[in-house]
Amino acid sequence: MSAVKIGGDWVENTDPSTGRKYYANTVTKESSWEYPAELKGASDPAPGTGGGDKPAEWVEKLDSTSGNYYYYNRSTKETTWDKPEKFKPANKGGGDWASKIDPDSGQTYYYNKKTKESRWDKPEGYVDPKVEEAKKATEGGAAEVTTEGGGGISKAVRKDEGAAGVAVSSAATAAAVDPESNEVENDVDAATNEEGGGDGAKEDKNDPCGVLKSVEEITAGIGDVTFEKFVEEYFKLDRKGMFNSKTSVEKISSWKNDLIKTSLLQLPPDLSSEALQTFRNVTGYMGDRGSSKEPLGHVTKILSSLMLAPEQLRDEVFCQICKQVNNNPDPVSSVRGWQLMVIMLSCFPPSSRLQIPLTQFCARKLDDSGDFIPKYAEFALKRIPRIFDLGPRREIPTQVELEALKRCAKVTVRVNFLDKKYIMLQTDSWMTAAEFNVLVAKKLGIDDTSPYALFEVSSDDEERVLEPEERLMDLVSYWQRLAVEERKGKGKGAKIQEFQFVYKVRLFFDIPDDDHSGIEMMYLQASTDVVDARYPCTEQDSLTLAALQVQEMYGDHPGPGKEFTELDGVDPKTQKPKLMKFLASKYFADGSDRSAELIQQILKLYAKLSGYSTNEARLSYLDYVKSWKIYGSAYFFAEPQNSSLRFPSAIVLAINSKGILIVDPDTKEFLAEYTYKDVVTWGHSSNSFVVVTGGVQHQSKVYFKTDQGKEINSIVKAYVERVIGPREGNN
Incomplete structure (x- = not known):
């Protein structure tokens, strides 16, 4: 890839993956798709800007605090929440949105050609040109209520109006990603926007859990360790060649315009050959050599071979990336190398011997000229101790995640x-x-x-x-x-x-009455469990609880002589009786239609609840179900191993805040009950759970065969510590 000088410190180059020309400043390391304005003269606007307010100078950035986008003019330094003309859609109705197919999942997602935003859920106002006539049928999707926390589920959620099943692809939504874009300048802009939330912003806004160490904390542990010392000790300085001469540390650790003939590190022969293929993919992704493969295809190749590879081969790829970004004359290639560094650090850590040298390598790049490299280097620097603590992941990232990693985005x-x-x-x-x-x-x-x-x-x-x-x-x-x-x-x-x-x-602890968000969560869990028939419940109990649900959902009864029809008929979305939102399916299973009778009984009880606030209805509901011995139970199938206890061959362990219940799965009879005051100790293995009960003089040990011993042990431990205080079970 040869660069052509065009004046001043600027050179013209060609992006091999798109064939487009871009411009790079060899001194500031700035790169741009636009012809440098300083070479055209201040009065002659660059192509595409149109003069005036220079819309091409506006960039969209994400405020990590509010989650909203703002706009920053790189020339005038102006910041505004209002969209400049460049970002305003040419027409209404989702005109800037296009639908695309995710090749990994086969699912449709939506991409905004102007803002670079992508999402799985259909944008408001978007209409597929192929189904224009179906517009009315597709309107009324998810609507965001608020973006502020502190109001519980009711005030901080979107309502899913679709079916209950959620596709795997809907579990992950892309950040501002264009899977077809090769515009590296825009990529790096997105990286710095997402990482910092705007010029001058600190990254702690992007670290809400406070798990990342500061640059000062990280660099304090470097001491006199350098990457060059690591190179001198562990790299193969005796390279293959006509004279088999020894190379210098500077040369072997700097950018190379062609392929390496042997691995950088001392590796066994089988790993050395893999290292050569890895270098081909590293340079293929960075654009240092021509390739017909999509850039992320090279990344997938690297990860496919390294996810389960020995750590010395993983160290090799970190060293190869360091080599190719060090003294790299092409700023675009260098940025891509740092993207690759971030991706590798998301998947596995360097070895303990490379950790500090790699940290020092990233730390010294913080002082590089230009905007892009220092921000990538800082992002990578902070993730080295993080991935070292976490260890390697198990799966190759999805394409959506890889696109986000390229931009250091979420x-x-x-x-x-x-x-x-x-x-x-x-x-x-x-x-x-x-x-x-x-x-x-x-x-x-x-x-x-x-x-x-x-x-x-x-x-x-x-x-x-x-x-x-x-x-x-x-x-x-x-x-x-x-x-x-x-x-x-x-x-x-x-x-x-x-x-x-x-x-x-997961754990049914007592919640203070004034904790409205916690009460809402507990109420939602309890009402769902009752309607799903997780608890044995009489018909009268069911009707009383249904009336409390109606009061919680709709407020006071409209009054004597006035109709209340919210329980009548069929839900158009589920095609099931509306009443099934409040009563278990067993009341509709025998084919007889008791809906009218049940509705009348619920309405009688509902009319008596007038004056109950939403929170009071929830508290009354919870008070009612807490009286049940079985309330809040997590159920586990198990096989008793003590023949003397004469339990059935298969039982259900019901674990709740009151104790451990042994239940007959057929009759629902309680066969035994152990309160936490009676529990002396407990433990588990991979295929069993054991509990010891009794007092100082007499103790009884009960074994259960189960493959869920770890989860049972965890729940029992949490309840014991909450009810009795910290105690040790056996592991």
Whole structure:
């Protein structure tokens, strides 16, 4: 790739992936698709600007505090929330939006050609040209209520008006990503916008959980370690050649215009050959050599070979990237190299011997001239200790995640609730479930996060609580891989298993009455469990609770002689009786239509509840169900291993805040009950759970065979510590 001088410090170059010309300043390292204005004269506007207010100088940036976009003029330094003419749509009705197909999932997403925003949910006002005549049928989608936290689910969610099932692709929404764009200047602008939230902004706004170390903290541990010392000790300085001469540290650690003949590090022969192929993909992505492959295709190739590779091969790719960005004369290639560094740091850490040298390499690039490289270097620098603590991930990132990583941007994920509402929150490749739980709770105005957790829920209604250290985007990548594999096996149009994140109650602790957000979460969980028949419940109990639900949802009864028809008829979306939102399906299972009778009984009870506020109705509902011994139970199938206790061969362990119940799965009879005051100790293995009960003089040990021992152990421990105080169980 040869550059042509065009005047001053500027050179003209050609982007190999698009064939477009761009311009780079060899001194400031600035790059631009526009011809440099200083070479054309101040009075002669650059092509495409049109003079005037210079719309080409406006860039759109994301304010990480509010989540809203603002606009910044790089010439005048003006900042405004109002869209300049450049960003205003030419016509209404979603005219700047286009629909595209995600090649990984086969799902449709929407991309704004002007703002570079992409999303899975259909933009407001967008109409597909092919289905113009169906406009009325497709209107009325999700509507955002508010973006502020502190108001519970009701005030901080979007309402899902569609079906209950949520496709895997809807679990992850892209940041400002154009999958067809090769405009590197725009890419880097997006990187700096997302990372800092605007010029001069600090990254702590982009670190809501406070898990990233500061630059000062990180660099304090470098000491006298340098990347060059690492090169001198571990690189193969005796390179292959006609005279097999020894190369210099500076030469071997600097950008190379052609392929290497052997690995940089001392590697076994089989790994050395893989290292050469890795270098081909590194240079292919950076544009240092011509390639017919899509840029992210090179990234996928690298990750496919390195995700399960020995750590010395992973170190090799970090060293190759350092080499190719060091003294690189092409600023565009250099930016792409740093993009590759960020992507690698999202997937696996360097070895302990390379960690500090790599840290020093990134730290010294903070003083590079230009805007782009220092910001990429700082982003990478802060992720080195982070990925070192987390360890390698399991799955290759999805294309959506890779596009976000290229820009150091966040990815938006959808978090669902039990009432079909949801919120959209930003995450990144390093965020764990425990950290994300904090963000969800903050959004909802919940102070005590301990009762709630994020669950993985499948379209088959199988659920699993996420482990605290589980990485969200790694799980999304796993869902994506399963979807692709299942679709290949079943065919494009076949129904496949889908997954979603659901935030709900895991531990049924007592919540203060004035904690309205917490009460709302507990009420939503309780009412859902009652309607789903998770608890044995008499008909009278069901009717009383249904009346409280109606009061909570609709407020006071309209009064004597006035009709209330919200319980009548069929829900047009679910095609089920509206009454099924309040009563278990068992009341509709025998084929007899008791709807009119049940509605009348509910309305009689409902009329007596006038004056109850929303929160009072929720509290009354919770008080009612808390009186049940089984309330708040998590159920686990198990096989008792103590023959002397004469339990059935299979039982259900019901774990709640009161204790451990042993339930006959057929008769629903309580066979045994152990309160937490009776529990001496407990423990689990990979296929069992054991509990010891009794006192000082006499103790009884009960074994259960189960593959859910770890989760049972975790729940029991949490309840014991809440009810009794910190105690140690056996692991």
